[in-house]
Amino acid sequence: xxxxxxxxxxxxxxxxxxxxxxxxxxxxxxxxxxxxxxxxxxxxxxxxxxxxxxxxxxxxxxxxxxxxxxxxxxxxxxxxxxxxxxxxxxxxxxxxxxxxxxxxxxxxxxxxxxxxxxxxxxxxxxxxxxxxxxxxxxxxxxxxxxxxxxxxxxxxx
Amino acid sequence: xxxxxxxxxxxxxxxxxxxxxxxxxxxxxxxxxxxxxxxxxxxxxxxxxxxxxxxxxxxxxxxxxxxxxxxxxxxxxxxxxxxxxxxxxxxxxxxxxxxxxxxxxxxxxxxxxxxxxxxxxxxxxx
Amino acid sequence: xxxxxxxxxxxxxxxxxxxxxxxxxxxxxxxxxxxxxxxxxxxxxxxxxxxxxxxxxxxxxxxxxxxxxxxxxxxxxxxxxxxxxxxxxxxxxxxxxxxxxxxxxxxxxxxxxxxxxx
Numbered sequence: 166x167x168x169x170x171x172x173x174x175x176x177x178x179x180x181x182x183x184x185x186x187x188x189x190x191x192x193x194x195x196x197x198x199x200x201x202x203x204x205x206x207x208x209x210x211x212x213x214x215x216x217x218x219x220x221x222x223x224x225x226x227x228x229x230x231x232x233x234x235x236x237x238x239x240x241x242x243x244x245x246x247x248x249x250x251x252x253x254x255x256x257x258x259x260x261x262x263x264x265x266x267x268x269x270x271x272x273x274x275x276x277x278x279x280x281x282x283x284x285x286x287x288x289x290x291x292x293x294x295x296x297x298x299x300x301x302x303x304x305x306x307x308x309x310x311x312x313x314x315x316x317x318x319x320x321x322x
Numbered sequence: 323x324x325x326x327x328x329x330x331x332x333x334x335x336x337x338x339x340x341x342x343x344x345x346x347x348x349x350x351x352x353x354x355x356x357x358x359x360x361x362x363x364x365x366x367x368x369x370x371x372x373x374x375x376x377x378x379x380x381x382x383x384x385x386x387x388x389x390x391x392x393x394x395x396x397x398x399x400x401x402x403x404x405x406x407x408x409x410x411x412x413x414x415x416x417x418x419x420x421x422x423x424x425x426x427x428x429x430x431x432x433x434x435x436x437x438x439x440x441x442x443x444x445x446x447x448x
Numbered sequence: 449x450x451x452x453x454x455x456x457x458x459x460x461x462x463x464x465x466x467x468x469x470x471x472x473x474x475x476x477x478x479x480x481x482x483x484x485x486x487x488x489x490x491x492x493x494x495x496x497x498x499x500x501x502x503x504x505x506x507x508x509x510x511x512x513x514x515x516x517x518x519x520x521x522x523x524x525x526x527x528x529x530x531x532x533x534x535x536x537x538x539x540x541x542x543x544x545x546x547x548x549x550x551x552x553x554x555x556x557x558x559x560x561x562x563x564x565x566x
Contacts, residue, residue, distance in 0.1 A: 192472045196465045203464025203512070204457035210507035211456040215449070224411040227446055229510045230546035236511065237547065241554040245562035258467030261478045262485065263460065263511045264547055270478075271551045275559040287559045295551065297479045298513065302486035303540060306520035309494035310536045314528040378451040384503045410449075 195257050202256025206263045210236055237268035244272045270294040341365045344402070348372060351394060357387055362416040364423075366437045369403045373416040376408055384408055407444045415440045452506045459501065459508030482513050489517025519543040 213235050217228045243249040249269045253260040260266055274293050278286035292299070345363045352361045352372060357380035362373045372391070376384055388406060395404045407413075419436050422428050463485070470481040492498040498518040502509040509515060520540055527539025541548065 190472045192469075195472055196468045199464040199468035200461035203467075204461030204508075207460025207508045207511045208453055208457045210460075210511040211453050214507050214510075218411045219414075222411075222443065224443060224446065225409045225506075228411075229515075230543075232507065232510065233547040234550040237550040237554055241558045245558050256464075258471050258478075258481065259461075259464040261482065262464045262467040262513055264513055264515070265511075266478075267482065267513055267516075267547075268551050268554065271555040272558040275555040276562045277564050279559045279564060283559070287556065291552070291555050294479045294482065297483045298486050298516065299548075301483040302490065302517050302520050305487040305490040306517060306524055306540060307536060309490050309521050310524035310528060310540075311533075313494055313525060314533060314536060378455070378504075381504045382500045384500065 198255055199257045199259035199262075202252065202259030203262055204259075206236075206259070206265055210263070233264055236263070236265050240265035240268035241272050244269045245276065249273070267295060267298065344399070345370070348395070348399070351398060352391060355387065355391070357383070360413070362413060362420060364416060364419060364437055366434055369405050369437075369441060371412075371416060371437060371441060372404055372406045373413040374406075374408055375410070375413060405441050405444060409444065412440060412444050415443065455505045456508035456511075459505035460511060461508075463508075463512040463514060485512065485514045486517040486520075489514030490521045491517075493518040493521040516544055516547060519547075 210232055214225075214228045214232045217223045217231050218225065221231075223231065240249060243252070243265075249260065249265075253266075253269070260269070270293070271291050275287045275291045278290040280286065281290075342365075345365045348365075348370065349361050349363045352358060352363070352374055357376050358374045359377050360375040362371075364371045372395070374391070376387060380387070388408060391406055392404070395402070395406070419433070419440065422436070423433050467481050467485065470476045470484065471478070476484070489498060492501075492514070498509065498514070502515075502518075509518075520543075523539040523542035523544065524536045525539075527535030527542065529535065531538065
């Protein structure tokens with residue numbers, strides 16, 4: 166966005182124009198909002214975790230599973246009723262970083278592409294964002310686990 | 323649940339005095355840890371369940387605390403089997419069991435069953 | 449119990465701020481940011497640093513997308529302990545299953561019952 170490569174003078178002029186009109190992002194305000202929204206979503210998640218610990222037979226270790234499932238269910242409701250978009254506008258990364266953001270991207274894509282049919286529309290488009298997350302998550306986990314396992318086998322760890 | 327509960331240590335074989343004494347000694351040993359602010363001990367037929375709560379700021383080192391506790395229990399009571407847990411759910415289950423054990427009509431067999439249930443809950447990973 | 453809520457809020461908020469900085473300063477897209485966070489979660493678990501964070505901050509560490517990376521590594525390592533190297537492949541999605549399945553299932557249900565907007 167700021168690299169002046171070997172551009173023609175017209176292109177350089179355009180770039181200068183672009184930079185002049187680019188909306189300045191209020192970084193501090195965005196970070197504050199992200200902090201509040203992200204923290205609040207996690208606090209709600211904590212309440213749900215304690216709910217599962219008290220009223221069901223889940224331990225601290227195992228309560229993460231139903232908690233995540235419940236959070237994604239909630240994000241389905243919020244996405245379906247159009248509320249999650251507003252939260253996203255305000256909270257920025259605060260709504261994208263928690264697992265509800267992951268759920269929202271999958272569910273929003275599914276709802277949006279329903280008109281194209283379930284197999285090609287919903288199925289084909291659901292994993293637009295999730296795909297990258299799964300790809301890099303699995304591959305990174307593979308490398309990390311491989312290295313760790315080989316090291317323990319060889320006696321380094 | 324927010325403050326320290328500090329229950330009396332329990333032994334399933336309530337009729338044998340030496341089991342209760344063992345449980346009391348174990349509780350004192352665990353209380354001596356600075357990072358721990360609540361302990362519940364139940365001695366069963368074969369295993370002894372030790373549930374404890376860690377002060378929140380010390381929770382970063384919870385794994386090390388568990389190792390230290392295991393080591394201490396190994397050193398002091400080499401003939402006993404211990405099941406050690408910092409899990410909140412295990413703690414509240416242990417307290418509940420201790421309360422029920424106070425009732426004289428709660429049979430020893432049922433208490434042992436419940437204890438085994440709590441121990442198997444602790445061993446679940448996912 | 450109460451301090452856990454506080455730290456869940458703070459740590460969850462801080463991870464979100466990190467994400468926001470990726471958006472605003474490094475100018476990454478949400479997809480880039482979330483992928484980066486998953487990778488960071490996986491690497492942190494490799495160093496054994498993520499589990500203590502979960503002990504300390506509870507949902508503040510299990511709700512952000514970084515915990516996906518942590519669960520993937522955890523599942524892989526658990527199986528690898530028992531079954532050797534092949535366990536890295538077989539155990540990967542064991543712990544993450546809940547989150548992934550829920551996203552797919554509720555996505556489909558959402559598509560069934562909700563109408564697209566705009």
